Amino acid sequence: MTDSEPDVASELERLRRNIDDVDTVLVKLLNQRARWALEVGDVKSGAGVPIYQPAREAKVLAQVQAKNKGPLGERAVRRLFERIIDESRRLERIAAKEREG
Amino acid sequence: MIVVMKPNASESEVESVIERLFAAGCDVHRSTGSARVTLGAVGVTAAMDLSDYEILPGVEHVVRVSTPYELVSRSYKPESTEIDLGSVVIGGDDVVVIAGPGLVESEELIHGAARAVAAAGAHILRGSAFTSRARPYAFRGHGEGSLEWLRAAADEHHLLVASEVMAPAHVELVARHADILIVGARNMQNSVLLTELGTVGKPVLLKRSPAATIEDWLLSAEYVAAAGNERIILCEQGIRTFESSTRYTMDLSAIPVLRQLSHLPVVADPSFGTGVRDKVAPMARAAVAAGADGLLIEVHQNADEALSDAAQSLYPEAFQQLMDQLRIIVPAVGRSI
Numbered sequence: 420m421t422d423s424e425p426d427v428a429s430e431l432e433r434l435r436r437n438i439d440d441v442d443t444v445l446v447k448l449l450n451q452r453a454r455w456a457l458e459v460g461d462v463k464s465g466a467g468v469p470i471y472q473p474a475r476e477a478k479v480l481a482q483v484q485a486k487n488k489g490p491l492g493e494r495a496v497r498r499l500f501e502r503i504i505d506e507s508r509r510l511e512r513i514a515a516k517e518r519e520g
Numbered sequence: 521m522i523v524v525m526k527p528n529a530s531e532s533e534v535e536s537v538i539e540r541l542f543a544a545g546c547d548v549h550r551s552t553g554s555a556r557v558t559l560g561a562v563g564v565t566a567a568m569d570l571s572d573y574e575i576l577p578g579v580e581h582v583v584r585v586s587t588p589y590e591l592v593s594r595s596y597k598p599e600s601t602e603i604d605l606g607s608v609v610i611g612g613d614d615v616v617v618i619a620g621p622g623l624v625e626s627e628e629l630i631h632g633a634a635r636a637v638a639a640a641g642a643h644i645l646r647g648s649a650f651t652s653r654a655r656p657y658a659f660r661g662h663g664e665g666s667l668e669w670l671r672a673a674a675d676e677h678h679l680l681v682a683s684e685v686m687a688p689a690h691v692e693l694v695a696r697h698a699d700i701l702i703v704g705a706r707n708m709q710n711s712v713l714l715t716e717l718g719t720v721g722k723p724v725l726l727k728r729s730p731a732a733t734i735e736d737w738l739l740s741a742e743y744v745a746a747a748g749n750e751r752i753i754l755c756e757q758g759i760r761t762f763e764s765s766t767r768y769t770m771d772l773s774a775i776p777v778l779r780q781l782s783h784l785p786v787v788a789d790p791s792f793g794t795g796v797r798d799k800v801a802p803m804a805r806a807a808v809a810a811g812a813d814g815l816l817i818e819v820h821q822n823a824d825e826a827l828s829d830a831a832q833s834l835y836p837e838a839f840q841q842l843m844d845q846l847r848i849i850v851p852a853v854g855r856s857i
Contacts, residue, residue, distance in 0.1 A: 471542050473535035494554065501550045509547040 449503065453510055460511030464518060470511045476504050522583040523559040523573055533578025534559070540576070544568060556580070566590045587781070589738045591745035592752065597783045603723050603751050605680055605699055608643045610723070610753055611785030615850050615857045616814035618682050618700075618725075618787070619839060620646040622828040623659065624666035630673040632821045636836035638677035640843045641857070644700065645674040646816060648684035651828065652706045659827040667697035682725060682816075688716040695722045705729045705757060705792070708740050718747020725753040725816075727789065730760040730768045734777055741784060754778060754786045755816060756807070758793030767795025767832075770803050775810045787814035791832040797823070800834055801842045808849055817842070 463470055480497055487496045523541070525534055534557050538548050541561045549560035564586060574582045587593050603610040610616050619642040620633045634645050649666040653659070667683065674681045682700035685691050686707065694701055700723050707713055708729040717724045724744050728737050741752050756775060758768025770793040778786045790803035804815050820826040820833040834842070850857040 471539055473531075473538070477531070494552070497552055501552060505547065505549045508542070512542070512547070 452503070453507060456507040456510055457514055460514050463511070464515050470508060470515060479504065521561045521564045521568075521570060521573070521585055523561065524580045524583070525557040525559070525578050526580045527556045529557065529578030529580075533576070537573065537576055537579060540573070587738075588735070589742040591750065592738050592741045592782050592784055594781055594783050599783065601750070601752075601783045601785060603753065603785060605723070607678070607680065610787070611813050613856050615808055615812070615846065615855050616644065616787070617642040617817065617843065617846070617857070618644040618646050618814060619817045619819045621820045621826060621833065622818050623648050623651060623661050623826075624670050625659075625662075625827050627666075627669040627673075629821065630666070630669050631676070633819060634673035634677045634679060636821065637819055637839065638679055640836065640840040641847075642817075642819075642839075642843070643680065644682050645670065645677070645679040646682045646702070646818075648702070649694070650686040650690055651684050652686060652704050653828065664693060667694065671697045685713065685717070688713050691716045691720055695720045698722065700725050700753070702755075703727060708732055708737065711743055714740055714743035715747045718744050718749045720749065723751035723753060724749060725755050725787070727755045727757050727792075728759070728771075728774070730758055732759075734774055734781065738778075738782060741782070752784050753814075754782070754784050755789050756786065756793070756812075757789035757816075765796075766793070766799055768793050770794060770807070772803075772806055772810045775807065775812050779811060785813040786811075787816060788812045789816035791816065791818035791829070791834070795829070795832045797832060797834060797838075800832065801838065801845070804842055805845055805849055808846055808855075809853055811853065815846075 460470060480500055483500050484493045484496055487493060523537055537559060538550065541548050541559065546561040546563045549562065551558045566588060570582045570584055573579060590596050600611055602612045608614065608616050619637040621629060624630045624647040630647055637645060647670045648661055649663050650661045670681055670683060680699040681697065682702055683694050683698040684702040684704055685694045691701070701717060701720065702725045703713065703717065705727045708727060726741055726744065737754065741754060744752050756771055758770045761769040763769050770790060775786050775788065788807035790800045790807060794800055794803055800817065804817060807815060817839060818829060818833040819836060819839045821836060823833040823835050824830055826833045846857055
């Protein structure tokens with residue numbers, strides 16, 4: 420046991436609280452994004468446009484990679500957004516299915 | 521299912537795979553790696569044919585995560601299926617022995633066989649009125665009349681009856697006389713027959729074709745289950761290998777493998793599997809030790825003169841000896857007989 424240990428613990432706790440705060444905001448933002456995606460899905464099905472729009476997905480991925488300033492690498496940002504897009508697509512699919520009955 | 525794209529797959533090839541999976545009702549998890557794209561499909565149904573995706577441009581290979589069969593799988597029904605036939609339960613604690621001649625050659629023969637196997641402690645009398653033989657000139661059974669002999673002989677000795685069905689047209693007839701309907705190896709993939717057996721109220725004993733993988737075999741069982749009959753007994757009876765000392769090679773490892781993959785009871789037929797009389801008892805003992813729920817043994821009073829598969833039929837004395845040995849082995853693996 421050393422004297423510095425309690426300091427390490429409290430420092431870790433402080434940093435982790437920061438992460439928790441960011442997560443809270445992230446979940447809110449992800450859901451805000453999801454709500455917009457659902458509206459996009461509404462418009463698509465109203466116009467008979469397919470849910471899966473590969474060109475749009477590619478554009479979203481390119482934009483977020485271009486805006487990225489690190490420390491996450493470009494590929495890391497791409498992988499994270501691929502998952503976000505996967506879930507948006509799923510959400511739109513389920514909503515479309517419910518509309519169909 | 522996981523679709524692994526080729527390293528040089530174009531973006532439009534990746535997109536068309538996603539499009540297709542999405543249209544099939546799957547959610548797709550795309551993962552772009554440094555060398556290649558991997559697509560994870562969630563919501564794959566049994567109706568989807570994975571080979572449809574394997575041939576798409578840019579696809580390197582497709583990995584199956586779920587099984588292609590469903591109703592017969594252990595994940596569908598975690599508890600083992602017990603088939604209750606009144607006097608015996610197949611798939612329960614007891615090891616059930618089904619014995620008798622390959623074919624019901626005559627009324628006299630089947631009565632003698634019933635007496636002999638009952639005295640030795642068998643539970644079910646086997647004997648077929650119809651069967652498939654390798655040569656068209658070989659004796660293939662007496663048909664309908666012999667089913668009545670079989671039933672009467674079994675009833676007299678308090679045995680149940682197992683008999684082969686060859687064609688959809690026989691199902692109703694054989695079901696009227698037998699307690700268990702046997703599907704022979706040559707018919708294992710006869711989907712018309714399997715579907716017909718789904719509608720009959722009798723358990724089906726599905727023999728493994730010597731060229732069938734365990735997956736092929738379970739898919740055949742799935743046919744019967746999907747058609748409405750989940751009372752299926754799987755019967756291991758050897759697979760074709762390069763070894764020629766025995767007819768087939770008994771795949772005893774199939775017994776524990778099936779135990780894990782499926783909830784259905786598993787029995788073994790070492791008579792058909794080895795094709796050689798003196799190899800029958802050792803493989804019967806091994807099958808029971810490996811966890812088989814039962815055995816099918818060919819027994820014939822004049823084994824050498826049997827009109828079918830003489831070389832694999834046991835004389836009643838040898839069968840009695842085997843039953844005595846099984847009474848020692850069975851308790852050692854936590855079962856009863």
